[in-house]
Structure formats: structure tokens, C-alpha cells
Amino acid sequence: MYYPYFISYMVAGLVISLVVFIWALNNGQFKDQQRARYLPLKDETDEDEPPMVRAKKISRHETYALMFLAFAGLAVIAAVLFFALLKGGQP
Amino acid sequence: MTGESQAITQNYATAKGFCITSAFWMVVATFMGLLGATELMAPDLLENVGWLVFGRVRPIHINLVLFGFVTPGLLSAAFYYVPKLLRTDLYSEKLGKITVFAWNVTLVAAVVSLAMGKTQGREYAELIWPIDMMVVAAFSLVIINIIMTVKQRREPILYVSVWYVCAAVILTAITYGLGNIIWKPSSGALVGIPDAIILWFYGHNVFGLLLTPLSAGVTYYVIPKACRAPLYSHTLSLWGFWSLLVVYTHIGTHHLLQVPVPTWLKVIAIVDSNAMVIPVMAFLINIWYTAKGKLGEIHADIGAKFVFTGTIMYFFVSIQGSMMSLPDVQRVTHFNNWVVAHAHLGVLGFAGMIALGGIYYILPRMTGRPLYSRLLAVFQYWMILIGTVGFTVVLTIAGLIQGNAWLNGETVYRILPQIHVYYVTRAALGLMIFSSAVIGFYNIIRSMFFSPGETS
Ligand code: HEM
Numbered sequence: 001m002y003y004p005y006f007i008s009y010m011v012a013g014l015v016i017s018l019v020v021f022i023w024a025l026n027n028g029q030f031k032d033q034q035r036a037r038y039l040p041l042k043d044e045t046d047e048d049e050p051p052m053v054r055a056k057k058i059s060r061h062e063t064y065a066l067m068f069l070a071f072a073g074l075a076v077i078a079a080v081l082f083f084a085l086l087k088g089g090q091p
Numbered sequence: 092m093t094g095e096s097q098a099i100t101q102n103y104a105t106a107k108g109f110c111i112t113s114a115f116w117m118v119v120a121t122f123m124g125l126l127g128a129t130e131l132m133a134p135d136l137l138e139n140v141g142w143l144v145f146g147r148v149r150p151i152h153i154n155l156v157l158f159g160f161v162t163p164g165l166l167s168a169a170f171y172y173v174p175k176l177l178r179t180d181l182y183s184e185k186l187g188k189i190t191v192f193a194w195n196v197t198l199v200a201a202v203v204s205l206a207m208g209k210t211q212g213r214e215y216a217e218l219i220w221p222i223d224m225m226v227v228a229a230f231s232l233v234i235i236n237i238i239m240t241v242k243q244r245r246e247p248i249l250y251v252s253v254w255y256v257c258a259a260v261i262l263t264a265i266t267y268g269l270g271n272i273i274w275k276p277s278s279g280a281l282v283g284i285p286d287a288i289i290l291w292f293y294g295h296n297v298f299g300l301l302l303t304p305l306s307a308g309v310t311y312y313v314i315p316k317a318c319r320a321p322l323y324s325h326t327l328s329l330w331g332f333w334s335l336l337v338v339y340t341h342i343g344t345h346h347l348l349q350v351p352v353p354t355w356l357k358v359i360a361i362v363d364s365n366a367m368v369i370p371v372m373a374f375l376i377n378i379w380y381t382a383k384g385k386l387g388e389i390h391a392d393i394g395a396k397f398v399f400t401g402t403i404m405y406f407f408v409s410i411q412g413s414m415m416s417l418p419d420v421q422r423v424t425h426f427n428n429w430v431v432a433h434a435h436l437g438v439l440g441f442a443g444m445i446a447l448g449g450i451y452y453i454l455p456r457m458t459g460r461p462l463y464s465r466l467l468a469v470f471q472y473w474m475i476l477i478g479t480v481g482f483t484v485v486l487t488i489a490g491l492i493q494g495n496a497w498l499n500g501e502t503v504y505r506i507l508p509q510i511h512v513y514y515v516t517r518a519a520l521g522l523m524i525f526s527s528a529v530i531g532f533y534n535i536i537r538s539m540f541f542s543p544g545e546t547s
Pocket residue numbers: 214298302303345346364365367368371408409410411412413414415416421424425426430433434435436437438441442
């Protein structure tokens with residue numbers, strides 16, 4: 001064998017995958033696919049869902065402040081890029 | 092086994108443990124990243140502090156991001172949803188708690204040894220042999236818990252998320268041992284080119300067979316739940332899963348296209364890197380169709396919002412990755428900041444976002460109380476989003492400048508002044524991401540232990 005280590009690595013991966021695939025086939029894992037689509041939705045027991053405390057709306061000021069911060073960050077990046085292009089990248 | 096919904100009595104100790112682990116190490120990991128970025132900007136800054144030179148800070152940063160922040164975050168969600176999807180309890184919460192403890196001890200040992208300069212010097216496989224063994228041991232505990240939970244399941248069908256989690260933990264255990272050459276404790280390496288090949292099989296599989304499947308698992312769980320809609324197609328999801336196993340497992344050589352490895356191996360890597368479009372689009376189409384018309388629901392749940400954004404990042408990083416494996420493209424992009432941009436888009440934008448999304452989705456459901464502050468979580472979301480997009484933009488520009496100059500015969504150091512300004516911007520964005528990690532840690536700890544029950 002040319003590169004025994006990675007060939008054994010690839011073979012190990014392949015063999016494991018094949019064994020599991022054949023198990024899945026025989027075990028009926030590929031049947032009943034319609035029901036499988038709903039599996040995440042079925043696990044809901046009532047106590048799991050967080051209590052529906054009414055979320056206080058983010059106040060308008062907080063939203064404005066957030067947007068300001070976000071745009072300030074973007075503006076800084078834009079300004080730096082502009083500066084870089086203008087000065088040809090020289091500090 | 093029955094498919095009926097059964098009352099299950101989880102206390103979520105393991106999921107909570109991994110959740111705190113992830114939130115805490117995110118702070119340390121992003122701080123190390125910020126430190127590294129600052130050193131690139133001002134190389135003399137810490138030149139006399141041996142344990143903080145760039146060569147030590149960088150491996151600490153990447154190891155902590157991978158094994159301290161992202162993987163535990165994704166595992167936290169997995170330990171929450173796997174038992175639920177299988178209608179059973181976790182096999183052993185006690186074993187889970189031991190795993191969390193072992194995991195954290197391993198991380199501390201990793202940081203200390205790397206800071207002391209004890210490294211095997213192979214990218215993503217720096218950890219010395221005793222710590223490699225600790226990683227393998229911690230992973231084995233995860234495998235036992237997950238596989239035994241699958242074994243005792245009451246739901247006969249394995250939902251696609253369960254498939255992904257099983258594949259991730261089993262394949263990574265194999266990959267880790269082989270990639271770190273754990274049978275050669277002194278060097279942890281083979282000799283010559285075969286070492287590079289096996290290292291990159293491992294290196295890429297950390298993203299392809301650990302972060303990607305765990306992230307896909309979280310997404311396949313959170314999006315249908317948040318949308319209150321069934322998955323668009325479970326058959327398609329299984330197609331995506333099996334095709335990922337077929338093509339992703341051996342594309343590592345696309346990291347070595349500029350290296351004298353056998354041509355046939357490069358061809359396999361290039362072809363399969365482009366074939367990655369199949370599992371990637373199978374996954375994304377499925378998720379996006381599930382969410383079709385339900386963006387309002389996703390927007391309303393901060394966890395789902397993180398996760399959904401992660402899927403958009405996945406689209407970009409994968410298309411970019413496929414292109415980067417074309418030799419003509421890589422002649423320009425290899426070895427420079429372009430790859431660093433790709434790495435952050437993938438690990439932070441895709442897997443990191445989804446890890447945080449998973450945490451924020453399960454946290455209120457584990458505690459039975461709303462998040463301590465939704466506002467802080469939203470704030471963190473925006474900081475990370477802007478940080479990641481900003482990283483991608485500035486590092487891509489810096490990479491193109493470097494790649495183009497090098498191709499024209501320019502030497503490495505003469506380009507440094509030109510990209511300095513991008514390094515400054517990158518450090519600023521890094522500060523944003525680090526701050527967001529601190530905010531996230533605060534929010535998660537408050538939500539878990541001190542939330543009085545009202546929202547922000
Ligand atoms: C279709 C999917 C993807 C393909 C084809 C792909 C391809 C590539 C290629 C060709 C490189 C090497 C670039 C070079 O050295 O010149 C690379 C690097 C990298 N990729 Fe991806 N990528 C994909 C998705 C991802 C994802 C999802 C992640 C993260 C979760 C990721 C993380 C990374 C990282 C961290 C590196 C940097 C490795 C280093 O340190 O050199 N990639 N990718």
C-alpha cells in the first residue's frame with residue numbers, strides 16, 4: 001500500500017458507514033418518512049415550553065440605540081476602507 | 092419501543108454543564124483571538140512575554156474556539172434534544188456531568204501546556220500526547236452516553252438530527268486519534284508528506300465531521316420547532332446526511348494543492364469539494380423550505396434567529412470553499428488572509444452562530460423561565476453578525492492584496508504596511524466579538540441561576 005495510514009483511515013470510515021447504512025436499511029430507518037418529519041414537534045410536553053410571560057417590547061429608544069451602534073460600527077469600517085483606498089494603503 | 096409521546100424526566104444537568112462550558116470558554120477564546128489580532132497589528136507589543144507570543148496565542152485561540160466554545164455549545168443542544176427525539180431519558184446524567192468535568196480539565200490542561208510552549212507543532216493537532224488522550228477519553232464518554240441513549244430509545248425512527256450527532260461523535264473520535272497519530276506519543280507525527288496528508292484529513296474533518304454535522308443536527312431540530320411546522324422532507328435530509336458522509340470524509344487534501352502530494356489524491360479532493368454542493372444544498376433547501384413563510388416565527392425566537400443566520404453563513408462559506416478548492420483560485424488565495432476570512436465565516440458565522448442559537452433556544456426550556464434578557468441576546472446577535480461580516484470583508488481584501496502581490500513576485504514583508512489598516516479594523520471587530528462573548532456569558536449565567544422569571 002502506498003500511504004497505509006490514510007488509506008486505512010478512508011477504509012475505516014467507509015466500512016463503518018457501510019455497516020451502519022446496512023443496519024439502517026434492515027432496521028426500517030428509511031421507511032415511515034412522513035411521520036419522521038413530525039418528530040421534533042411531537043416532543044412537546046407542556047412544562048417544556050417556557051412560560052408565556054409577555055415579553056416587554058424592546059423600547060423604541062433601545063432599538064434606536066442598537067441601530068445607532070450597528071450603523072456606527074459599519075460606518076467605522078466604511079471609513080477605514082475609504083481611508084485605506086484613498087491613501088493607497090500607506091499608513 | 093413505541094412512537095407515542097412519553098413523559099420524560101430530564102434534569103438537563105449535562106446540557107446545562109456544556110452550556111456554561113461553551114459560554115465561559117467563548118470569553119477566553121475570543122480574548123485570545125483579540126490578543127493575537129492586536130499582536131498582528133503591533134508585533135512588538137508582548138515580545139518579551141514568552142507565554143503570550145503570537146506562536147502560542149494562536150493555537151490557544153483556535154483550540155479553545157473549536158473545543159471550548161463551539162463544540163460544547165453544539166453538544167449542549169445535542170444532549171438536550173437527542174433524548175427528546177428518542178422519547179427517552181439521557182442514558183446517564185451522572186456520566187454526562189463527569190464528561191463535562193473531564194472536558195473542562197482537558198481545556199485547562201490544553202491552555203497551560205500551549206502557553207508553556209509545549210506543542211506538537213501541527214495545525215489543529217498541537218496538543219501534546221497526554222492531552223490528546225484526555226480529549227479521546229472525554230469524547231469516548233460522550234459516545235457512550237449518546238449511543239446508550241439511542242439504544243434505550245422508545246422511538247424507533249432516528250430523526251436526522253440524531254444521525255448527525257452519532258456520526259459527529261463517532262467519526263471524530265476516530266479522526267482525532269488517527270490525525271493526532273496517538274500511537275507515536277513522542278512526536279505525534281509521521282514523517283514527510285504522509286504526515287501532511289493525514290494531518291489535513293483530520294484538520295478538515297474537524298470542520299466537516301464535527302462542527303458541520305453537529306450544527307446541522309441543531310438546525311434540523313430548532314427550525315421546525317420554532318416554525319411549528321414539520322420538516323420539509325425527511326428523505327431529503329437523509330440524502331444530505333449520507334452524501335455528506337460520502338464526499339466530506341476525504342477532501343482534506345484540498346489544503347495541500349500547492350504541495351507534492353499524489354495527483355489522484357488532489358483530484359479526489361477537488362472533485363469532492365465541488366460535489367459538496369449536493370449535501371450543502373440538500374440541507375439548505377430543506378431548512379429554507381421548512382421556514383418558508385414563517386420568518387416571523389424565527390424572528391420572534393432569538394435562538395432560532397441565530398440558527399437561521401448560521402444557515403445563510405453556511406451557504407456562503409460552502410460556495411466559497413468549493414471555489415477555493417479550484418487550483419486556479421487557490422494560486423491567489425492560499426496562505427493569506429483570504430483563508431482566515433473563510434475560516435471565521437465558517438467557524439464563527441456558521442457553527443458558532445448555530446451553537447449560540449442552540450444554547451439560547453434550549454436555555455429557557457431547560458430552566459422553565461424566560462431568558463434573563465432577550466435584549467442582551469439580540470445585542471450579542473448583532474455584534475457577532477457585524478463582527479463576522481466585517482471580518483470577512485476586511486480579511487478578504489487583505490488576502491487579495493497579499494495574494495496578488497505575491498503572485499507578482501513581491502516579498503511577504505513589503506506588503507505588510509499595505510495591509511496594516513485591515514489588521515487594525517480586524518482588531519476593532521475582534522473587540523466587538525469579545526465584548527459580545529462577555530455579554531453572552533453574563534446573560535447565560537443570569538438566565539441559568541438568577542433569572543427571577545421576567546423578561547428584559
Ligand atoms: C463545501 C464546504 C467547504 C469547502 C469545499 C471548503 C474548502 C476549503 C479549502 C479549499 C480550504 C483551504 C484553503 C487554503 O489553504 O488555501 C479551507 C480552509 C478552511 N476551512 Fe473550509 N470549506 C468548506 C466549508 C467550511 C466550513 C463549513 C468550515 C467551518 C465550519 C470551514 C472552515 C475552514 C477553516 C477553519 C479553514 C482554514 C484551515 C487553515 O487553517 O488553513 N470550511 N476550506
